[in-house]
Amino acid sequence: MKQDARRRVALIANCLLNQNAKVCEGAHYRGLVSPVVQALRSRGYELQQLPCPELAFAGARRWWAVYEQYDTPAYRAHCRRLAQAIAPLIEQYIRRGDEVILIGLDGSPSTGVRFTSSKPDWGGRPNRPDDDWEIVPRRGIWIEELEAELKRRGLPSVPATGWALDMGRFDEAGSRRDLEEFLESREAAQGSGDDPAVP
Amino acid sequence: MNGDARGWRIALLPDTLVNPREASRSALPDVLGILEAAGYGVLQLPPPGEHGPLLAAIADQVAEYAHHGYAVAAVGVRGEPGGGLHWRRLAPLLRHRGVALPPRHLVRALVDTATEGERLAAFLSGYDLPVEEQRRWRV
Numbered sequence: 001m002k003q004d005a006r007r008r009v010a011l012i013a014n015c016l017l018n019q020n021a022k023v024c025e026g027a028h029y030r031g032l033v034s035p036v037v038q039a040l041r042s043r044g045y046e047l048q049q050l051p052c053p054e055l056a057f058a059g060a061r062r063w064w065a066v067y068e069q070y071d072t073p074a075y076r077a078h079c080r081r082l083a084q085a086i087a088p089l090i091e092q093y094i095r096r097g098d099e100v101i102l103i104g105l106d107g108s109p110s111t112g113v114r115f116t117s118s119k120p121d122w123g124g125r126p127n128r129p130d131d132d133w134e135i136v137p138r139r140g141i142w143i144e145e146l147e148a149e150l151k152r153r154g155l156p157s158v159p160a161t162g163w164a165l166d167m168g169r170f171d172e173a174g175s176r177r178d179l180e181e182f183l184e185s186r187e188a189a190q191g192s193g194d195d196p197a198v199p
Numbered sequence: 200m201n202g203d204a205r206g207w208r209i210a211l212l213p214d215t216l217v218n219p220r221e222a223s224r225s226a227l228p229d230v231l232g233i234l235e236a237a238g239y240g241v242l243q244l245p246p247p248g249e250h251g252p253l254l255a256a257i258a259d260q261v262a263e264y265a266h267h268g269y270a271v272a273a274v275g276v277r278g279e280p281g282g283g284l285h286w287r288r289l290a291p292l293l294r295h296r297g298v299a300l301p302p303r304h305l306v307r308a309l310v311d312t313a314t315e316g317e318r319l320a321a322f323l324s325g326y327d328l329p330v331e332e333q334r335r336w337r338v
Contacts, residue, residue, distance in 0.1 A: 018240030030206035030238035046218040049243040056259045060267040085252035
């Protein structure tokens with residue numbers, strides 16, 4: 001039987017399709033983050049929304065938090081359960097030869113790809129002054145656990161970037177440029193055939 | 200919430216409406232575009248198949264929204280099993296979490312897409328929580 005044509009699939013942070021998942025005061029759009037959806041759809045990517053680990057764990061009315069506050073055994077176990085719930089779908093895409101990418105949310109303690117938010121001494125009464133955290137170059141907890149689950153399944157790493165929504169001051173035009181550059185780099189990589197082989 | 204843009208309304212959406220296949224694209228309205236214009240967020244259901252743990256994770260999210268002042272609706276496709284929404288699996292998961300089943304709107308394929316789009320837009324704009332519930336949570 002003829003196989004389906006090779007598809008492009010973008011794994012996207014939950015809040016890129018649903019800003020209601022954001023922490024209070026963190027939503028920059030009513031629902032969809034349309035620049036991301038448009039950029040991906042116009043290049044032929046199908047969208048696969050990831051679950052939001054923070055919403056299910058700490059709730060819709062959770063406090064703001066940094067990487068270190070979510071870096072607990074219980075939260076990592078929760079992220080692993082979610083990773084195990086979505087990984088079979090991702091494995092199916094990769095094993096049938098689809099081009100799979102990941103778009104996270106830079107600055108997020110959970111879904112950051114290039115950057116996460118850090119402040120080791122945060123805790124106690126939530127009355128910190130504005131912008132009293134640092135942006136550091138590392139994955140968020142959820143992305144770390146998702147990538148670990150894909151690795152456990154013997155899958156190659158998925159090329160990834162983040163939409164820079166949680167970096168303190170949101171720059172939509174800059175975020176859009178970054179995303180376009182990433183997508184162009186993927187097209188160049190596909191053209192040169194340097195993608196990792198599926199084991 | 201200071202400077203927060205969230206719309207407080209969310210639609211459960213089948214994979215086939217998030218990612219319409221080439222062949223069905225002209226047979227369906229642009230559902231994502233209509234949801235965006237209506238200010239809805241999306242919770243995407245997986246494609247057909249067995250996805251028990253993922254559906255449970257989605258039900259957990261719906262419960263959290265439903266219990267905190269968000270309006271959750273479901274938009275399916277007429278003629279697909281369960282509307283494409285895994286309804287036979289999802290409905291008991293929601294009931295088990297104490298969530299009233301979201302109102303469902305089914306989009307029809309292969310009819311006038313402009314009319315179908317208008318029907319969907321009317322459903323979306325007409326749905327929200329009672330005003331007293333909105334006042335309780337949306338501050």
